[in-house]
Amino acid sequence: MRLQGYQTQIQGVCSKLKLMAIVETNFKVGEMHAIITAPSFAVVKAVQNINNCPLPSRIFQGRQAILDKMHQFFNTDSGNQHIYVLYGLGGAGKTQIALKFIEQSSFSNVFLLDTSKVETIDTGLKGIAVSKSAGDSAQDALMWLQSNDNNWLLFFDNADDPKINLNDFLPKCSHGNIIITSRNPELRSYGAHTLVSDMEEADAITLLLRRANKESSEENLKLATGIVKELYYLPLAIIQASAFISKSEDLKGYLALYHSNRARLLSEKAAQSHDDYAQTVFTTWQISFNQLSHLAATLLQLCSFLHYTGISEDMFSAASKYDFPSWSPPKEELQEPLEFLSHFVEPTTGEWNSLKFLDITNEIKAYSLISFDVKTKLFSIHPLVHAWSHSTLPDETPLQSWMSSILGMCITEIPDDEMELASVQLIPHIVLLEYGNPDRVADFRRAFWRIYYYTGKFKDAQAIAEQVLERSKFLLGDDHPDTLLAMHDLASTYFDLGEFQKAMKPMVLVLEKYTKLLGEDHPHTLSTMGNLASIYSKLGEFQKAKELEVLVLEKRTKLLGEDHPDTLLARNNLASTYHDLCEFQKAQELMVLVLEKHTKLLGEDHPRTLSVMGNLASIYFKLGEFQKAKELEILVLEKRTKLLGEDHPGTLLAMSNLARTYWELGKLQKAMELEVLVLEKRTKILGEDHPDTLLAMENLARTYSDLEEFQKEEELEVPLLEKRRKLLGVDHPETLTVMANLAVTHYTLGDLNKALGLEVEVLQKRRQLLGDKHPDTILAMENLEATYQGLSQQEEMEELEQLIEDTKKLLL
Structure with missing residues (x-):
């Protein structure tokens, strides 16, 4: 019997020695401390290691909001097991926060487990069983936790491997406390949780x-x-x-x-x-990167060439639908990016499979290397992870070219009426990769021109458009459709740069060639005709513009129907020309109809709807219905700021129009604040010579006048007149308006001779261009009459006074 007892003791010791060997074999330094159990002759020391977690770093700093949230959670008696998950990017401080919380708390037993592998979890649990004399297996440890002591804390550290089912190792009971640190956001499902990210x-x-x-x-x-x-x-x-x-x-x-x-x-x-x-x-x-599949790793590396925010699945899904238009690269130049995209496309139908894409992004998200915003449906990458991911690439990599091609294919598939909004989302990615570079493997320059153009970066757009036109002429000849399209793009860019004379020549040429090659009813011909009409309007040739726009509207109504977007655009353009011709009632009738149809067909947040809404507000303004104008303009500004950002040309236009309405309503301070902002942004974004910048100068000068800050007004109007004369010519209506305003400013500041010279010129040109009966001509007469009076030039004053009286009689 004594011998048998010795044999039993020896077996027990051997069992514990075997356990010790397992622990030593599996011990590995992880993100923090693993549990190391000792053999039976050192149980007391083992208990101290288990019950006393390592202290947090001696330089631990901040994170008080997270700690407070944890204390509140664990101090609440919910009658259930307390589980708290700290998740986030590696290096964000999850373990340190957990250790700091444990240091501040008073749990009866604290058990720290290295959770990086199943083996280390199992070993740690065995150590708990041995230390509590509850057995020598993981299951024994779980049984002890389930049946003993309500105030223990089990700390699962580094639970990063998404393949480990942590639920297999959680005690199945309604008491106790558990903290989990992980890079995997899916573990949030276990209980209360906090994303651990960057410090304050x-x-x-x-x-x-x-x-x-x-x-x-x-x-x-x-x-x-x-x-x-x-x-x-x-x-x-x-x-x-x-x-x-x-x-x-x-x-x-x-x-x-x-x-x-x-x-x-x-x-x-x-x-x-x-x-x-x-x-x-x-x-x-x-x-973490080494755990990713090849496809997931490639997707992360591709995204490292984009901006670290605003990455969408749509970029990739749209690219997969690329249909190889004549002006874009052919299929043989895109084999590698197309092969990558094919992993997310159904082989039989060719349809994009969002579930396959979700599987791959979830794999990356499991290590917190990428984040997803459920509200915006956009992915983002921590900026340092974004920079690090480049270090995972070899020196010579084709992935930048792949990403360039994927974005080019994506942009090619975006319809024109969706480009304004899409371009705002895509421009940060385009700028980051410097897509103006013509040395790309696949030439998507026209696609990138669209992005720069629709975001108002017209100088960049001009550079690309000139490259595309030159290349197309060289390869295809002057009359090829792709060359004409490139010429049309360049003319459109000149137009938005305010270089209307430069825009007119290529647009006239394109219209002639389209009419000859395609016929006058072709959509390209009609689109060019409408754009040429817009150029005529900007050059003050409103009658020419009207003739073209009436023709375009007739043809589009006949060919496409009244509700087609292109028909509505033609109607909008004609209404704008009626506005320029001071036929405001006609303009209103057309614009109200266009707004109703746009709202119904496209929705009230669509960029085209907002443009029409802004145009209708301008008509209300001209009709003196300033409250109606203000209500629409506030709405347009709010929606454009939200959709396009506060620096977009469309947003600045809305801001400028609202300021003008505030001015008419006598809210001069509000008007001035908006106008100062518009002028600053337009000068920075468009340049000081752009027509929109000059208009902002003119508007602010007028507001300074009403605020009786005449010196500030004059400082703006003098350079403004010089620029108007240079860019538009001396006969342009806008040049004459600035000239008239500056004359009034000189008059107010007592410089009557300066005022006289300008007013004589204004009157002469307005009589010549508009006739004696036009309101602007009569206003010029009255201003000059006042200046003659101030200079005591009685004879000239009386002669002009008689002319004014005779003209007004003819109008009765």
């Missing part, structure tokens, strides 16, 4: 200076602010930067070094550490 700026600055051993002087605070902004407030990146600064003792020079050596600095482990985290910023993400 103040906390990030304090952490940097504290770890770098630098005092909080005014200069150091300013330097630290710049550094943490550049590091996007990511805790691990800040720790690495501060460690380097501590070693180099050069806070001031860090950013310059970082800009030229980012990959090295974010991959370098500090010799002296304040915690047990084994990875650097870049290496912690590399571990």
